[in-house]
Amino acid sequence: xNSRFVGLIISLVLTFxxxxxxxxVLGRLMPVDPVSAIIGTRASHAVYEAMYIKLGLDQPIxxxxxxxxTDVLHGDFGKSIMTANPVLKDLWRFFPATLELATxxxxxGTLIGVPLGVLAAINSGRWVDHLVxxxxxxxxxxxxxxxxxxxxxxxxxxxxxxVGPGRIDFTYEGLVTPVTGSIFIDAALxxxxxxxxxxxxxxxxxxxxxxxxxxxxxxxxxxSFMLDQLHEEYVLTARVKGLKERVVIWRHMFKxxxxxxxxxIGLTYASLLxxxxxxxxIFSWPGIGQYITNSLFNGDMNAVVGGTVVVGMCFVGINILxxxxxxxxxxxxxx
Amino acid sequence: xTKKITRRALGGMAVSAALLMQVIATPxxxxxxxxxxxxxxxxxxxxxxxxxxxxxxxxxxxxxxLYERLVMNDPQNLSKLIPGVSESYTIDGKMITxxxxxxxxxASGNPLKAExxxxxxxxxxxxxxxxxxxxxxxxxxxxxxxxxxxxxxxxTVTMEINSDLGAGLLLNVLTSYGIVDKELxxxxxxxxxxxxxxxxxxxxxxxxxxxxxxxxxxxxxxxANKNYRLGEAPMKSVITRHMPEPATQRLTxxxxxxxxxxxxxxxxxxxxxxxxxxxxxxxxxxxILYLSLNTAxxxxxxxxxxxxxxxxxxxxxxxxxxxxxxxxxHQSVWPKGGWASNEANPYSYxxxxxxxxxxxxxxxxxxxxxxxxxxxxxxxxxAQALQESFSQVGITLEIITAEGRVHWPxxxxxxxxxxxxxxxxxxxxPHSNIDGFVRAPLPREMNWSNPELEKKVKxxxxxxxxxxxEQMYVDLQKELQSDTPFIVMYQLVNNFGMRKNVENxxxxxxxxxxxxxxxxxx
Numbered sequence: 077x078n079s080r081f082v083g084l085i086i087s088l089v090l091t092f093x094x095x096x097x098x099x100x101v102l103g104r105l106m107p108v109d110p111v112s113a114i115i116g117t118r119a120s121h122a123v124y125e126a127m128y129i130k131l132g133l134d135q136p137i138x139x140x141x142x143x144x145x146t147d148v149l150h151g152d153f154g155k156s157i158m159t160a161n162p163v164l165k166d167l168w169r170f171f172p173a174t175l176e177l178a179t180x181x182x183x184x185g186t187l188i189g190v191p192l193g194v195l196a197a198i199n200s201g202r203w204v205d206h207l208v209x210x211x212x213x214x215x216x217x218x219x220x221x222x223x224x225x226x227x228x229x230x231x232x233x234x235x236x237x238x239v240g241p242g243r244i245d246f247t248y249e250g251l252v253t254p255v256t257g258s259i260f261i262d263a264a265l266x267x268x269x270x271x272x273x274x275x276x277x278x279x280x281x282x283x284x285x286x287x288x289x290x291x292x293x294x295x296x297x298x299x300s301f302m303l304d305q306l307h308e309e310y311v312l313t314a315r316v317k318g319l320k321e322r323v324v325i326w327r328h329m330f331k332x333x334x335x336x337x338x339x340x341i342g343l344t345y346a347s348l349l350x351x352x353x354x355x356x357x358i359f360s361w362p363g364i365g366q367y368i369t370n371s372l373f374n375g376d377m378n379a380v381v382g383g384t385v386v387v388g389m390c391f392v393g394i395n396i397l398x399x400x401x402x403x404x405x406x407x408x409x410x411x
Numbered sequence: 412x413t414k415k416i417t418r419r420a421l422g423g424m425a426v427s428a429a430l431l432m433q434v435i436a437t438p439x440x441x442x443x444x445x446x447x448x449x450x451x452x453x454x455x456x457x458x459x460x461x462x463x464x465x466x467x468x469x470x471x472x473x474x475x476x477l478y479e480r481l482v483m484n485d486p487q488n489l490s491k492l493i494p495g496v497s498e499s500y501t502i503d504g505k506m507i508t509x510x511x512x513x514x515x516x517x518a519s520g521n522p523l524k525a526e527x528x529x530x531x532x533x534x535x536x537x538x539x540x541x542x543x544x545x546x547x548x549x550x551x552x553x554x555x556x557x558x559x560x561x562x563x564x565x566x567t568v569t570m571e572i573n574s575d576l577g578a579g580l581l582l583n584v585l586t587s588y589g590i591v592d593k594e595l596x597x598x599x600x601x602x603x604x605x606x607x608x609x610x611x612x613x614x615x616x617x618x619x620x621x622x623x624x625x626x627x628x629x630x631x632x633x634x635a636n637k638n639y640r641l642g643e644a645p646m647k648s649v650i651t652r653h654m655p656e657p658a659t660q661r662l663t664x665x666x667x668x669x670x671x672x673x674x675x676x677x678x679x680x681x682x683x684x685x686x687x688x689x690x691x692x693x694x695x696x697x698x699i700l701y702l703s704l705n706t707a708x709x710x711x712x713x714x715x716x717x718x719x720x721x722x723x724x725x726x727x728x729x730x731x732x733x734x735x736x737x738x739x740x741h742q743s744v745w746p747k748g749g750w751a752s753n754e755a756n757p758y759s760y761x762x763x764x765x766x767x768x769x770x771x772x773x774x775x776x777x778x779x780x781x782x783x784x785x786x787x788x789x790x791x792x793x794a795q796a797l798q799e800s801f802s803q804v805g806i807t808l809e810i811i812t813a814e815g816r817v818h819w820p821x822x823x824x825x826x827x828x829x830x831x832x833x834x835x836x837x838x839x840x841p842h843s844n845i846d847g848f849v850r851a852p853l854p855r856e857m858n859w860s861n862p863e864l865e866k867k868v869k870x871x872x873x874x875x876x877x878x879x880x881e882q883m884y885v886d887l888q889k890e891l892q893s894d895t896p897f898i899v900m901y902q903l904v905n906n907f908g909m910r911k912n913v914e915n916x917x918x919x920x921x922x923x924x925x926x927x928x929x930x931x932x933x
Contacts (some may be wrong), residue, residue: 108816112823114458115541123539159627160459160611169626225658233662240668241659246449246650249624249632360654362629370455370628375816 088392095388096148099381100141108375114157148385154378158371163382166367171386172257173243174356174363178348180283185290186341192291193298198325200303208295215292224285224358231281239277241360248274282359286352290344297340301333308332334405342398349390443670445932448646448913451654451663452673455628461610462589463534466541468835471587471922473631473651478589478616479640481509481528481568482582484839486926489919490750492582496523496590496617497568500582502875505572507581513566517592518614518621518636525562531591532560534605545584545837550574575873576842579880583840586923591615619644619928629653635928644928664689664908670932671916672908677736680906692907695739697746697920698835699844700793700903704896707858708780708828714894715772720829721758721898722765723800730901733792738901743888744834744848745841746902748920751881752841753888766804777805783821784831786812793831822856833903839921841884842872848897849887857896864890 111127132140147154153163189212196208231238239245244259248271252262263272305311306329314324353365364383371379443449457470462478465471483495494500497509515523536543536553550573551559559571572581592615596606599613606615614622619641620633631651635644652669654660660672661679665686675683683689702720706712726740743753769775782797784790791812798808808829813821821827834853836843847853849868854860864887871883892899909916912933917926 106817107813107820109820109823112820115539123541123543126539156627158455158458160608161627166627170628228659228662233666236666240663240666241654242652243629246447246630246632249630357656358659360652360656360659362626362653366628366655373814373816374456 084396088389091388091392092385095385096145096381097141099384100144100377101137103377103380104137104140106375106377110157110375110377112375144381153382153385156371156379157376158374158379163378166379167364167382167386168257169254170362170364170367170383173361174349174365176258176260176279177282177286177352177355177361177363178345180279181286181290181348182341182345184283184287185294185344188287189291189294190298190337193295193300194302194325194330196295196299197302197306200306205299208299212292212295215288216296218288219354220285220289220352221354221358223288224282224355227281227285228358238280239274241278241358243278243361244271244275245278282355282361285355286348290348293344294337294340298333298337301336302329305329305332331405335402338398338401338405342394346391346394349394350387443668446645446647448649448671448927448930448932449669450649450651450671450673451660451669452651453655454631454651454653455655457625457627457631459607459611460614460622460625461607462591462616463531463538463605463610464540464542464607466837468922472925473622473633474589474616475618475923475925476620476633476649476927477614477618477622478591479618480587480589480923481585483586484919484924486917486924486929489917489924490748492586495586496528502578504875505578507570507572507578509568509570511566511568512640515617515640516638517595517617518638519592519595520638521592521594523590523592523617524565525568526565527593528568528590529557529560529562530593532588533557534591534607535588538605538607542587542837545587548574549576549581549584575869577873577875577880579875579877580840580842580872583842584838587838589616589618592617619926620649623648633927639928641928645931646927649927661908664910667910670910670913673905675906675908677734677906680736680908683908688911690909690911690913692909692916692918693736694905694907694918695746695748695920696835696903696905697749697839698833698903699741699744699746699899700738700831700833700901701744702898702900703822703827703830703832703853703857704898705825705828705830705857706896707825710772710774710778711780711828711896712858713772713774715768716774717896717898718893719765719768719772719774719804720801721893722761722768723797723804723806724758724898724900725760725796725800726756726758726900728760729793729796733796734789734901736906737789737904739904740900741902742892742899744844744891744897744899745884745888746836746844746920749839750841751884753885755889755892757892760800762800762803769804775805777807779807779809781811781828782808782831783811783813783818783827783829785818786814790831823852825856825858827856836921839923841888842868845884845887845891846872848891848895853897859896861895 110131111124115123115127128134132143151164155161156163156166159166192208196205199205232240252259252266252268252271255262255265259275260272263275311324311329314328350365353369355361356363356366364387368380368383371383454469456467459465460470460474462474465474480495481497482492482500485491485493496511496515498512500507500509511523511525517523532546533556535546536551536556555573559573561569563569570581572578595615596610599609600606601608612625619636619639621636623634624630624632630653633649635647637643657674657676657679661675661683663669664672665683680691684691704711704717710716730738730740740756741747742756742758745752747754782794784794794810798810801808822830822832834844834847846868849861849864867887871880871887874880874883907918914931914933915929917929919925
């Protein structure tokens, strides 16, 4: 156990270092002038030089990285050029917005996708299977940008079934003190249920769009895993022994695909946490995808590196969680 | 058995979905409130709302409503200057004396005094702001500022110009600098920053609005200033929503969830033209599109080649097709619609004329050249159109696109051959653009200079007779339309979609001409 823990720590540290080094170096190599991004393009040479030195750009790149790393380890990710805020403050605001969408989409995608995948597998070759296969293929293949636009056009603009873009109505702005950064949790903590439900209504369409992608992937993989199990001898044995079909499916077959499913769901969650920037743009959702993308376009490397570190560490965290869940599912993995 | 499981599962899903929709979905509340103006635009470029530091246009529009200036553009006649926080001013050679209004207060309730005016401008230099160079051209520095800008009393500010430039130019420059409540800003100062950190997200002005919320890349909410000298604005709050996608802006405009959509494209404007609930407001901006020729790359330094290129641009063809609604043909460095503009467009698309000019200059076989442009639409489309028309005389263009932050440094370092570029004035005076193209910074990008023209630009800047100065600028613009390595093609146009009940929304060509406080709703 101790060696596993040590291995985990080493893995975390190496991942963190790798992330920061690669992103930092790439940022410095990019043909974007961070000085002009701050002072504009008309500043005098003296002002340019002063800012160049202030940003530490006159130092060797290893020195720059070392300074940055020591600052980060003290919780200082630097300041964003775009927002003029500390990057950590920005991340605290933008990341929960993406976390909300990613979490809800993964949960709904799993709750719907897994049963659909199982249904398709046990009805292999029948109309249910064909429907699920075609539906999930379409759902997985459709460009998210297009789907988001169509969803907004149909359900918001034409049918009026949902509210428009944005995270919350203006009327509710500032009513809830941001504690966790998640409007749902913060509103619930303060008992502001009007705010909660308004935020929920705004999340419906973007979550539905991202759920389509998550659901399609999870359903297809579930179907595939279950089909592999269908032809196993233990399934025949269980049926011959007279077990009810639902017991055969859920208590025996499904248990054997759980580990694979956890991997698939973990990967889906991680990819959604990157921030689906196109969905965020369409729905004017202030998430980390837009934040990192805008930062990149503006040469705001502090923000890009900070955002990349957060997303990267989420990947690592999800992998660790997946490993832990494997151990819960299958005691042999623990050993 | 399997069928039973299947039926149950599908039935369960259908019921769950229906329940979920009932619980979550709410009917859309169309139409914004009667005293609330909701604007949708991309605010991704706003980095600060400190009026002494901001240098980009989107932020400037907001600041124009949070802070008053000494003088301002008349909302009813944008080409005219009228007093702002000053009640009147007098010009005596290089000296301008401003009389402030008695009893004027900031939104905080603090009285607006001469020291606030002086401090607001001084901090621009002390902070080494990106806009400091504009004040420095008047011979001011942190060392001499308090000698040259003085307050004989609390209601009077005198400014002595310490360079060749004239008072007329200074007045136009001052429309760009908001007056800050020194007492409030300094109460929130940290580490000698003159309130910069606090002002990035808060306001301390006397304008028609004060800032309630600014969330970068998300939202700006401003509330009407009850202390505003012209009275509280009809729109009690102005909400600017960050909505980067024009299609989303259009949908929310049609639904009535916003009042004004700023970034609609030409085809979207056409699509909403027949909508009985909407109006389209077309406003020429002060930004121009031009080609920058790096004269260090042969044969771009040849005036004949420069002339030929002027005839190879299908101005009307592009403007009538994929650029429809986004540009107006304009071939001068100072945009039309303002004081001293030159509206002559002497060039048209003439391949045969270009061919003859090139042949006479010894370039009958054409040449190859890189064409650098922005990656966002419609610039690649413009590049492709030019590639086609240039090819007719044997000039082969290799199109290289890049995002703005990569494209601009390339130009600044003269790393381009032919490049598409944009330019907008730093302040509302033709000197801003003309000086930029003739003296600095653009000539350096093109490896070009013309000392004779520089003298003429300087002469116009120091001219005190307004009528003479105006004519000098018009003549200069005509002169700059030939034998120069910059070829102005278009003036950019903004098209705003608005709800029909929105009236009196004032949006001039420059950011300092955007006024929310006159807007009403029927």
